Each structure stands twice: as structure tokens, then as C-alpha cells.
Amino acid sequence: MPDPSAVAVFAELREEGRELEALVRELPDPGWAAPTPAPGWTIAHQIAHLHWTDRAALLALTDGPGFAGMVQEALAAPDSFVDEGAEAGAALPPAELLDRWRTGRHALDEALAAASPETRFPWYGPPMKAASMASARLMETWAHGQDVADALGVRRTATPRLRHVARIGVRARDYAFAVRALPAPAEEFRVELTAPDGAQVWAYGPEDAPQHVSGPALDFCLLVTRRAHRADLALTAVGPDAARWLDIAQAFAGPAGPGRAPGGRR
Structure with a gap:
């Protein structure tokens, strides 16, 4: 079946x-x-x-x-x-x-x-x-x-399908560090993302993790696919490693490329 x-x-x-x-x-x-x-x-x-x-x-x-x-x-x-x-x-x-x-x-x-x-x-x-x-x-x-x-110049409607993008982005955390020859954080992060419907929260990692990331799921997906600069997104990081991750996060294999410049999204 x-x-x-x-x-x-x-x-x-x-x-x-x-x-x-x-x-x-x-x-x-x-x-x-x-x-x-x-x-x-x-x-x-x-x-x-x-x-x-x-x-x-x-x-x-x-x-x-x-x-x-x-x-x-x-x-x-x-x-x-x-x-x-x-x-x-x-x-x-x-x-x-x-x-x-x-x-x-x-x-x-x-x-x-x-x-x-x-x-x-x-x-x-x-x-x-x-x-x-x-x-x-x-x-x-x-x-x-x-x-x-x-x-x-089209603004797309975010859908629940973004949970696949978000999940890959979370799972690729250590890869984002490795591809830049940086040591991966020793502990898991808590990631809490507000789903596109505004009513659900997609949560990953231990609830009591000292370092965590939160914000809209759409913004997180734009970040990990490097389609927007962190400065243009409503994402919050608590903890130095979590903050560093938001600077380098990527959901795809291979070189990260230059990414988007700040100010590219309204």
C-alpha cells in the first residue's frame, strides 16, 4: 500500500x-x-x-x-x-x-x-x-x-507546501556550516515558524533548547533558499550560534553564492 x-x-x-x-x-x-x-x-x-x-x-x-x-x-x-x-x-x-x-x-x-x-x-x-x-x-x-x-513583479501567496522547504532548511543547518568550513554547533536549536495561515506553528528541535529561531515560515524559506537577505526578514535568533546560522543558512547543496543584497524586498 x-x-x-x-x-x-x-x-x-x-x-x-x-x-x-x-x-x-x-x-x-x-x-x-x-x-x-x-x-x-x-x-x-x-x-x-x-x-x-x-x-x-x-x-x-x-x-x-x-x-x-x-x-x-x-x-x-x-x-x-x-x-x-x-x-x-x-x-x-x-x-x-x-x-x-x-x-x-x-x-x-x-x-x-x-x-x-x-x-x-x-x-x-x-x-x-x-x-x-x-x-x-x-x-x-x-x-x-x-x-x-x-x-x-508578482507577489505569490504562501501555501502550506512551504513546510517542505522549511524542514529541509532546518535539517541542512550543519551543512550550511560545513560548506563554509565552520564547525557545526554542538546542540540543537529550537525553530518555531508561523505557518502561512497564521494559526499554526511549525516547530523543530527540543522545546528547552537554549538557542532558538522564530518568525514567519515564508521569511525562513526565503532565507534558507537565499532569495532574501536576513535584514529584510522578520526572523529572530536567540543565541550566538543561532544568529550566525541565520547569516549562512541554505537549504540546497553546493556553494551558497552571493545571495541577495539587503533592501531587495519590501
Whole structure:
């Protein structure tokens, strides 16, 4: 019997993709060339990157040797393979890029549903089960969708799907320190985030932790995906390590990049 929680995250990933597609579906061709907050990346680059990573996830689930080939390509050009993948897709006619991304999402959805729920599949970081891979794809779709929304001047409505982004951000705390060659804090933090409905609190870590972080879930998700500067967000840290974490937090693997400058969000 399928795991209900996995089925739910698969459905939420589909919805996240549909919501982003609605932002770009009616864009005229010149609109795809609009710059986004990511330097050098247009809206087309953002969608092309999502298509590229969806394809990588599909290979990880269905074609181990094919995915291993993608990993070797990445290792051969560690500083440029992400940009190169986005550039190749962005060069396509917008209608073709949109169709490829949509078709790829559907194929990934079918592969996730068919995957053995207990099998761990290879990835660029640690191997993941299908449900975790879907959560990671949702996080990245939301983050790059934020870049598209910012480019279009659209304010998106925060949804309960952000709990996946928040959870990954919390779980990636020690990675954020490690990727900067910093020692991870010895103790867990308490993290309390106000859900988008304003009525719930998503809580992580021990209640009696001496160091803690609190604030709106949306702000935390913008922070850990590095789509907003800490100074522009209503997040509070108690404790020196917690405060340091808010300066460096990231929910994704790889280099953090420069992030957003302060004053970029009203």
C-alpha cells in the first residue's frame, strides 16, 4: 500500500509545478528574456534549470548508469555545469522549453509514484528515498519560482507546501556550516515558524533548547533558499550560534553564492 505521506508530497510537487507554469504559460517570447535576481539568468534560464534537474531526478530514479554519466559531467566541470545546463535550455524557443519542462515534470511524477518507497536513489549529495527527492524538487521549484515571480513583479501567496522547504532548511543547518568550513554547533536549536495561515506553528528541535529561531515560515524559506537577505526578514535568533546560522543558512547543496543584497524586498 502506498505511503500516504509520500503520495501527499508527490501531489504537492505537482501543484508547485502547475503554479509556476501558470506564471509563464502566457508570457510572450520576449518576456522569457526578462532578467531575474540571479545574475545572468533570465526567466528562460530558471525554467531550463528546473527542467535539467527534473531530468537528473528522473534518471536517478529510472536509469542509474545514465545518472552516473550526469554526475561525471558535473565532476568534469564543477564550476560551470549548472550554468551550462541552464544556458542550453534557455536557447530553445520558449514554447519548446515550456513543453519539455511540462513533459519532464509528468515523467518524473510517474517515476516517483512507481518507485519503491524504501529504496534510496543516488543524487549529487546523499542518496534519497522517493519522498525526500520529491520534497527536494518542491523546494527547488519554489525557490526558482520565486526568482520568476520577482522578475515579473508578482507577489505569490504562501501555501502550506512551504513546510517542505522549511524542514529541509532546518535539517541542512550543519551543512550550511560545513560548506563554509565552520564547525557545526554542538546542540540543537529550537525553530518555531508561523505557518502561512497564521494559526499554526511549525516547530523543530527540543522545546528547552537554549538557542532558538522564530518568525514567519515564508521569511525562513526565503532565507534558507537565499532569495532574501536576513535584514529584510522578520526572523529572530536567540543565541550566538543561532544568529550566525541565520547569516549562512541554505537549504540546497553546493556553494551558497552571493545571495541577495539587503533592501531587495519590501
